[in-house]
Amino acid sequence: MLAGVAAVDFTPAPGLILQGHLSKNPSHSVLAPLEARALVLRSNEQSLCLITLDVIGVAPATTGNIRAGVAAATGIPSDHILVIASHTHCAPAMLPNLAMTPDPAWLARVEQSAIQCAIEASKNPQPVTQGLGASSAFFNVNRRPLPGKTDFSVNWAGVVDHRVRVLRMDGASAKPAAVLFTFSCHPTTKPGSEGFISPDYPGIARTLIEKELNCRALFLPGCFGNIRPHINGIFTPATTDQLQAVASELATAVIRAAQRAATAHQDELWCKQADLHLSFGAPKSTDELQKMLADTSTLGATVRAKWARRTLDRISRNDLAPGVSSIMNAARIGRLLLATIPGEPVQEIGYAIERRLSGKFDDLWPLGYTNDQIGYLVTERHKQEGGYEPNAYTFYDRPAPYKDEEATIVEAASRLLT
Numbered sequence: 001m002l003a004g005v006a007a008v009d010f011t012p013a014p015g016l017i018l019q020g021h022l023s024k025n026p027s028h029s030v031l032a033p034l035e036a037r038a039l040v041l042r043s044n045e046q047s048l049c050l051i052t053l054d055v056i057g058v059a060p061a062t063t064g065n066i067r068a069g070v071a072a073a074t075g076i077p078s079d080h081i082l083v084i085a086s087h088t089h090c091a092p093a094m095l096p097n098l099a100m101t102p103d104p105a106w107l108a109r110v111e112q113s114a115i116q117c118a119i120e121a122s123k124n125p126q127p128v129t130q131g132l133g134a135s136s137a138f139f140n141v142n143r144r145p146l147p148g149k150t151d152f153s154v155n156w157a158g159v160v161d162h163r164v165r166v167l168r169m170d171g172a173s174a175k176p177a178a179v180l181f182t183f184s185c186h187p188t189t190k191p192g193s194e195g196f197i198s199p200d201y202p203g204i205a206r207t208l209i210e211k212e213l214n215c216r217a218l219f220l221p222g223c224f225g226n227i228r229p230h231i232n233g234i235f236t237p238a239t240t241d242q243l244q245a246v247a248s249e250l251a252t253a254v255i256r257a258a259q260r261a262a263t264a265h266q267d268e269l270w271c272k273q274a275d276l277h278l279s280f281g282a283p284k285s286t287d288e289l290q291k292m293l294a295d296t297s298t299l300g301a302t303v304r305a306k307w308a309r310r311t312l313d314r315i316s317r318n319d320l321a322p323g324v325s326s327i328m329n330a331a332r333i334g335r336l337l338l339a340t341i342p343g344e345p346v347q348e349i350g351y352a353i354e355r356r357l358s359g360k361f362d363d364l365w366p367l368g369y370t371n372d373q374i375g376y377l378v379t380e381r382h383k384q385e386g387g388y389e390p391n392a393y394t395f396y397d398r399p400a401p402y403k404d405e406e407a408t409i410v411e412a413a414s415r416l417l418t
Contacts, residue, residue, distance in 0.1 A: 001043040001267055001334065003128040003169055005178045005216040006120035008036045010113035011197065012092060012106060018192030019056045019100050020089025022299050027092070031190075031198040031240070032207070034091050036113045037218045038121040039178055040074070041333065043269040048331055049074070049081045049121070050180075051114050052218045054199035055094045057085045057373030060326070062094065062111060069115035074122040079273040082329055082340060083114065085369040087221055088187045090198040095373055097397045099303045126171050128178075130266045130334045132363050133166040133257030139246045140185035141230045142347070145387040152388065154230055159347045160184070161222065164253040165365060167336050168261040176215040181254045182365050184222030184347060189229045189238040189246050201229065204247030205254065212255050221369045223341070223350030225376050226389050266334025274416050276342065278374070278408055279323040283311065283400040307394045320399045326372045328409070330416040335362035339413045342372030346389060348379050349406050353413045360417070377405045 011033040015026050034054040041048045049070060058066075067078040085094070093100040094107065142158025145151055161184040171177035187200035199206075202219040209217040229246055231238050238246065284292075292308035295301045314320050326342040337360075339353055350366035357364055368377075375396035376389045383390040383401060393401050 001041060001128055001269060002125035003178060004040045004121040004123065004125040006038050006117050007216060008113045008117040009033050010036060010109055012109070014197060016092035016103060016106060017100065018090050018195070018197065019093035019095065019098055021191045021193040022099050022303060023193035025193060025195055027197050028195040029197070031196040032203055034197065034199055035203065036117040037216060038117040039180070039218055040076070040118060040121040040125065041269055042125060043267050046269040047076045047080055048269055048271050048333070049076050049118050050084060050218065051082065051118055052084045052086065052220065053110060053114060054088050054203055055085050055091045055110060056087055056089060057095050057369055058083050058371065059095055060372050062107060063371045065111045066114045069111070070118040073115065073119045080271040082331065083371050084220060084367065085373070086187055086199060086202050086219055087369045088198065088200045088203070089192040090190060090196055090200055098395050126177065128169040128171055129263035131168045131261035131263035132335055133168060133261035135164045135253035135257040136162045137164050137183060137250045137253045138162055139229050139249055140227050142226060143228045144226050144385070150387055152235060154233060154235060159351070160227055161347055161350070164250065164257060165363065166254055166257040166261060167333065168258045168263060170263045176213045176258060178215055179209060179213060179217045179254065179258050180220055181217065182220040182222050182367065183250060184224040184227050184350070186224050186228040189243045191237055194237060201243060201247040201250060204243060205251040208248060208251035209254050213258060220365060220367050223345040223347050223366050223368050225344040225346040225368065225378065227347055268332055268334055271329060271331040272416050273327055273329050274412060276326045276328045276409070276412050277323055278402045278405050280321065280398065280400040281403040283315070283320060286312070286315070304394050307397060310397070311399050314399060324374050324398070326374050328412050328416060329371065330413070337361040337364045337417060339364060339366045339417060340370035341366060341368045341377065341409060342370060343374040343377045344368055345377040345409070346379060346382065349377055349409055352406060352410045356410055356414050357417050377402065377409060379406045380404070
């Protein structure tokens with residue numbers, strides 16, 4: 001297998017509002033750079049391109065533009081190109097929802113940086129060996145509300161994945177040429193409302209890993225829709241030192257796993273793509289929507305009130321969409337299988353995919369935030385319990401919650417991977 005890797009800095013000048021915390025305040029400074037990373041792989045006439053971006057998410061139009069540009073320049077089939085967002089909340093708006101409209105010049109900058117990065121990665125491929133490794137980190141915790149509550153909670157009993165998983169690729173010198181790592185935790189150590197442009201803990205960790213291993217590192221986000229960082233057992237914005245400590249914990253785990261991974265030649269490489277359609281469940285009643293219209297007590301309530309008005313207008317026109325269509329990919333890299341999900345899946349959905357396909361691959365990484373951002377993807381139990389995640393569809397301007405999305409996604413992944 002041949003591999004090429006590259007990085008491109010696309011950090012904007014301060015001034016744009018950062019997306020993810022309903023902020024109205026312009027960014028004022030750069031805490032750490034926003035970057036694209038690209039890994040291009042070729043083997044037995046097959047090719048695959050992974051592009052990671054320090055942004056909150058990508059809309060289908062952005063993915064389409066990046067895929068078209070990379071395919072035209074490199075010959076890699078467009079459906080073999082995965083555009084993966086880190087989901088940092090400290091980058092300018094990329095999505096036409098979450099109460100924001102992206103700046104066209106910024107979108108163009110991100111797209112061109114991603115294309116440039118992939119082209120650079122494709123220029124000088126080298127033979128690589130591969131090895132899998134694993135370690136752990138413990139700053140992530142379930143944030144689902146405790147019984148009788150509706151707000152985020154440090155839920156020590158909730159489902160959480162502390163695994164830090166690594167794919168190490170060595171070049172001819174038997175030293176790392178690239179490291180892929182995945183971890184399950186929202187990149188919300190610092191909120192975007194503070195105004196600091198930053199890739200959050202994944203980007204800080206990536207820098208530490210690259211300094212120690214002297215190779216490029218790519219962060220691949222897990223299924224962390226209901227998982228977030230805690231600072232000493234509480235949810236509070238991290239100081240710069242605390243952010244560095246969290247990132248250092250993850251970087252140390254990645255380095256440890258990478259150094260212990262034994263590599264070997266692996267030639268199997270392929271990528272598949274399939275359509276995903278999620279139907280909407282029942283919308284709120286007209287009375288419920290009218291009640292939401294009257295509540296403008298907070299910024300979040302104001303956003304929901306505007307959503308209620310749009311939904312009532314759609315109901316009056318008999319124009320409620322039946323669902324959302326997107327895509328999922330499966331990519332095989334030697335002994336590793338990647339399964340991509342186009343939204344914010346909760347941890348339970350990632351586990352369900354792994355359980356369904358247990359034993360079929362040496363390692364399987366379910367990845368969220370890839371190629372599209374269709375909103376939170378939750379379980380039926382979460383809908384019964386309430387709380388933020390099953391009700392966040394309003395911020396993504398969906399008319400109603402999705403229906404049976406866990407079963408639909410797991411079944412789609414199973415069809416792709418078998």
